[in-house]
Amino acid sequence: xxxxxxxxxxxxVALRRPSAKYSLFSLLAIGFIGGLVFxxxxxxxxxxxxxxxxxxxxxxxxxxxxxxxxYSIHYSNRTGVKAYCSDCHVPKDWTNKLIRKVKASYEVxxxxxxxxxxxxxxxxxxxxxxxxxxxxxxxxxxxxCRNCHSFxxxxxxxxxxxxxxxxMEAKAEGKTCIDCHKGIAHRLPKGYKKPGADEEE
Amino acid sequence: xxxxxxxxxxxxLALAAGTFSSSAIALDAEAAKALAxxxxxxxxxxxxxxxxxxxxxxTADKYRGKANAVDEVVKHLTSGRKIKLxxxxxxxxxxxxxxxxxxxxxxKNLAQYILSIQAK
Numbered sequence: 001x002x003x004x005x006x007x008x009x010x011x012x013v014a015l016r017r018p019s020a021k022y023s024l025f026s027l028l029a030i031g032f033i034g035g036l037v038f039x040x041x042x043x044x045x046x047x048x049x050x051x052x053x054x055x056x057x058x059x060x061x062x063x064x065x066x067x068x069x070x071y072s073i074h075y076s077n078r079t080g081v082k083a084y085c086s087d088c089h090v091p092k093d094w095t096n097k098l099i100r101k102v103k104a105s106y107e108v109x110x111x112x113x114x115x116x117x118x119x120x121x122x123x124x125x126x127x128x129x130x131x132x133x134x135x136x137x138x139x140x141x142x143x144x145c146r147n148c149h150s151f152x153x154x155x156x157x158x159x160x161x162x163x164x165x166x167x168m169e170a171k172a173e174g175k176t177c178i179d180c181h182k183g184i185a186h187r188l189p190k191g192y193k194k195p196g197a198d199e200e201e
Numbered sequence: 202x203x204x205x206x207x208x209x210x211x212x213x214l215a216l217a218a219g220t221f222s223s224s225a226i227a228l229d230a231e232a233a234k235a236l237a238x239x240x241x242x243x244x245x246x247x248x249x250x251x252x253x254x255x256x257x258x259x260t261a262d263k264y265r266g267k268a269n270a271v272d273e274v275v276k277h278l279t280s281g282r283k284i285k286l287x288x289x290x291x292x293x294x295x296x297x298x299x300x301x302x303x304x305x306x307x308x309k310n311l312a313q314y315i316l317s318i319q320a321k
Binding site for chain 2: 068071072160161162165166180181182183184187188190191192194
């Protein structure tokens with residue numbers, strides 16, 4: 001016990017003692033390069049989890065939402081511009097991306113415990129999962145949509161008249177993309193009811 | 202006389218076929234509502250209220266009792282035909298999308314739902 005403590009003590013003393021053997025330059029250089037390697041590695045790993053192959057590595061994603069997304073305009077279209085899973089579901093800025101990734105670890109927990117491991121179970125939880133994602137998009141003012149789309153870039157000549165009118169109304173009312181555009185890449189969950197749908201009747 | 206009998210039997214058959222084709226699949230209103238929502242139909246059509254486009258009820262009224270109603274509505278949903286807006290301008294109607302694409306059963310179901318709307 002005493003030996004261990006003195007061993008630990010020696011370690012701290014050694015850490016705090018100025019180096020007599022290595023120059024300040026080599027210490028800084030090693031620190032700098034080590035930092036680069038660590039940071040680069042961390043970011044590369046983080047980016048790897050943003051790739052489509054990673055997302056559909058889970059059959060829960062591959063068999064349900066990915067299958068539906070394959071038929072959407074964000075997967076295949078005239079001009080060949082494609083939005084991958086992470087383009088819509090992971091924020092681009094670093095802090096929010098990290099927060100999203102930490103939250104996603106709960107989804108991994110769901111995967112491990114088999115909460116949604118069959119189509120039936122997935123469907124049973126789909127509304128709750130979708131609502132969570134819609135709330136996230138609403139809170140961020142649909143930033144992932146707006147990374148590519150903006151009201152300002154909509155052309156009155158090129159966009160159809162009626163959608164253009166609706167978009168300008170939405171802009172004036174301060175609405176955000178996800179308010180109207182739900183279920184554009186995946187099926188809307190069963191049991192979803194648009195707020196105020198009854199009044200519209 | 203023979204021609205009359207043939208005519209009667211053909212029209213009876215046509216009627217039977219019409220009835221059969223429109224009621225072959227039971228209407229799944231929930232699925233139809235979800236598809237309408239997904240395609241943002243309700244942005245321009247009210248269920249019973251005219252908006253930029255006519256209400257579903259007025260479409261139902263227009264086709265009530267007509268044998269080709271379902272097919273006509275499906276055609277309207279899928280062909281992107283020219284429509285006249287409330288303000289008099291014209292543009293092509295949005296083409297309804299399904300997953301998987303052009304799923305006849307889902308489109309028929311939506312058409313049946315639209316045609317099933319009754320006045321309150």
